[in-house]
Amino acid sequence: MTADAATDLISQARRARVAVVGGGIAGLVAALRCAKVGIGVTLFEAGDRLGGIVASAELDGTMTDVAADGFRVAPGALAELIDELGLRDAVVPAQDADTWVAGPHGVAPLPAASILGIPANPFDPRARRIIGARGAWRAYVDRLRPPLTIGAERNLATLVRQRVGARILDRMVAPLTYGIHGVPPEQVDVDRAARGLNSALTRTGSLSGAVAQQLAGKDDAAPSRASIGGGMSVFVDALAERLTDLEVEVRAATEVTEIERAGAGWSLSWAAADGESGVHEADAIIVATPERTARRLLAPHLDGLDGPTLSPEDVDVVTLVLDAPGLDARPRGHAVYAVPGEAAALAVVHATATWPHEHGEPHIVRVTLPAGEGTDAEAIAAATAAAAELLGTDVGTVRAAYRARWPRALPSSALSPAREELRRAARTNDRLGVVGAWIDGTGLARVATDAETEAERIRSGLLWHSDGEGATT
Numbered sequence: 130m131t132a133d134a135a136t137d138l139i140s141q142a143r144r145a146r147v148a149v150v151g152g153g154i155a156g157l158v159a160a161l162r163c164a165k166v167g168i169g170v171t172l173f174e175a176g177d178r179l180g181g182i183v184a185s186a187e188l189d190g191t192m193t194d195v196a197a198d199g200f201r202v203a204p205g206a207l208a209e210l211i212d213e214l215g216l217r218d219a220v221v222p223a224q225d226a227d228t229w230v231a232g233p234h235g236v237a238p239l240p241a242a243s244i245l246g247i248p249a250n251p252f253d254p255r256a257r258r259i260i261g262a263r264g265a266w267r268a269y270v271d272r273l274r275p276p277l278t279i280g281a282e283r284n285l286a287t288l289v290r291q292r293v294g295a296r297i298l299d300r301m302v303a304p305l306t307y308g309i310h311g312v313p314p315e316q317v318d319v320d321r322a323a324r325g326l327n328s329a330l331t332r333t334g335s336l337s338g339a340v341a342q343q344l345a346g347k348d349d350a351a352p353s354r355a356s357i358g359g360g361m362s363v364f365v366d367a368l369a370e371r372l373t374d375l376e377v378e379v380r381a382a383t384e385v386t387e388i389e390r391a392g393a394g395w396s397l398s399w400a401a402a403d404g405e406s407g408v409h410e411a412d413a414i415i416v417a418t419p420e421r422t423a424r425r426l427l428a429p430h431l432d433g434l435d436g437p438t439l440s441p442e443d444v445d446v447v448t449l450v451l452d453a454p455g456l457d458a459r460p461r462g463h464a465v466y467a468v469p470g471e472a473a474a475l476a477v478v479h480a481t482a483t484w485p486h487e488h489g490e491p492h493i494v495r496v497t498l499p500a501g502e503g504t505d506a507e508a509i510a511a512a513t514a515a516a517a518e519l520l521g522t523d524v525g526t527v528r529a530a531y532r533a534r535w536p537r538a539l540p541s542s543a544l545s546p547a548r549e550e551l552r553r554a555a556r557t558n559d560r561l562g563v564v565g566a567w568i569d570g571t572g573l574a575r576v577a578t579d580a581e582t583e584a585e586r587i588r589s590g591l592l593w594h595s596d597g598e599g600a601t602t
Contacts, residue, residue: 143167145591148397148411150385152427154573155564155580156417158210159576163415164375168506168591171409172377173399175384175422179369182536183573183580188450188529192360195491195531198480199223200355200573207577214367216357221356226482227462230304231519232471234259237303238462244323246301247289249341256301264296272335280531281327286314292336300468308466308476308497310540310571311441315387322542333378338486341509356484356490388414388426394560411561413587417580419536427563431554439548440567441537443500444475447512448533450491453525456481456492465519474498474515491528494520505532541570559590 145168149160152174164170178184182196200207202222211217211388227238230246237258242249248256251268260268271292282288285306289298298314306314319326329339337519356362372379382402389396395414400406416423420440428434459482466476481516496512503511509530517524548568555563562583569579 133364143169145169145413145588146171146394146411147413147415147587147591148173148395148409149417149564150388151181151414151417151419151422152176152379152381153417153565153576154365155181155566155576156415157365157372158206158577158580159417159562159564159584159587160372160377160413161210161375162366162581163182163588164372164377166588166592168588170372170373170375170377171411171445172379173383173385173409174379174381175418176542177382177402179379179381180362180365184533185360186448186531186533188531189449189491191290192362193448193450193531194356194360194480195533196446196535197573198361198484198495199354201575202353202355203574205574205578206581207574209369211357211364212579213283214364214371216364216367219358219363220355221358221484223356223463223483224485226459226479227463228305229465229519230259230468231465232259232300232468233373234261234300234305236461236465236519236521239364242341243301244326244340244343245317246303246305247297247336247340248301249292249337249344251293256297259300260294260296264294264300266577267294267298268292268337269419270294271337274334281320281331283320283327284314284315285317285319285322288319288336289314290540292330301313303546304466304468307469308464309473310543311444312539312543313469313535316543316545317540318542318544322540342357354483370421385426388416388430390430413562413591415562415564415584415587417564419565420538421536423563423565423567427555431551433547433551435556439539439545439551441538441539443534444602445498445500445508445532445534447496447498447509448531449496449509449513449516449524449527450529451492451494451516451524451526452528453492453523455522455525456494456520461520467519472515472519473511473519474519477516477519479520494524500534508532536567538566538571541572541575543570556586559587562587 147501148216149156149161149172160170184196185192186195220465229238240248240253240255251265257265302314327388329342333339383399385397387398394412397409424434463483464478474496478495495517564580564583
């Protein structure tokens, strides 16, 4: 790039204006990537805080994560962003802890050697405790199948049911897909959820053998999840501070009520919580809201958004701070996920079994319930009872509690042709971006990577010259 072209590019960036609608992680990352090249960015957030599902509340005098409390450890946009924000030394790896499932068998730990709840050995004592001798022998039959019956099956439910039987599907696999993502195994793509499993199945001839082979190359010493010391709100605060340094205008408690085309750009109508309202003009817009809001704003401009929502139902998450000595021994490991319909709660996560915890400090437990219409007190009572039931011990005294309703989104592994079609349709206009878990999949690492990629597409569309020269950062 020539000096004159670089100067022109800088001038062009300073003239460009991008509006980001939504202040969750996707919106914050998209705003950062646009602002870093000098583009003027205005971010609108309907709520009174930033971070979306990365949220904290002061409970019993301590800032406590009340939703997403960690992230997958992997190279990529999120890891680079943590370094950029100077938080690398604050990263805290998750502690080793079992995952349990609750169902007709009672409450029991999953075998350590398992993938998506599928055991490497159906006769493992942990597996037999869950599926019984009958279920173990049914799974063993898979090892006797002739090689010619082997083929690639992408539907997780179909694969598991046909290969190792309904008991493993219902009691070991379904609790994880429902409890973690809110979807049945029928909606999970094997090739995305467990990359390489189908290929290993072809090589080994059985599903349990494929799981064993996949685990043989796994480094057990490397943590798969991590958090930020002091809570994930530290990450959000650092990201917000970086946006301030880059002169991003953040308008919290300001809802975007409508977007309209305005020449080559966009016009946004907004209404603030204090009663003020107005119109904002931008050259490009990035919509980073949950699905229902995104559909409402984008339906007039994109085909296919007037249909039913794709995301699972919202959930209530109740965070409990407990004086519970019975939990010191971590009786049910990291989390308990329930067979659908077998318990009042979808999941109980023992957060202080996952992250560093000093002996004698209160325990933090998060209970996920189907969204209900009851009062906070009723939801907290139900969550406390569910925690005692699924953790199998007296949960002691509730020192503090917090109830919040959160939207869910399909995981990236979901079998959803409708979402794939919407994603393609939403990403054809170089002045309109759509980001967030609902459009590309859950998980902070996934969301950050997708937001960065989409922001790069938008900013490139604004900065590239017709002669082919453009911005690189």
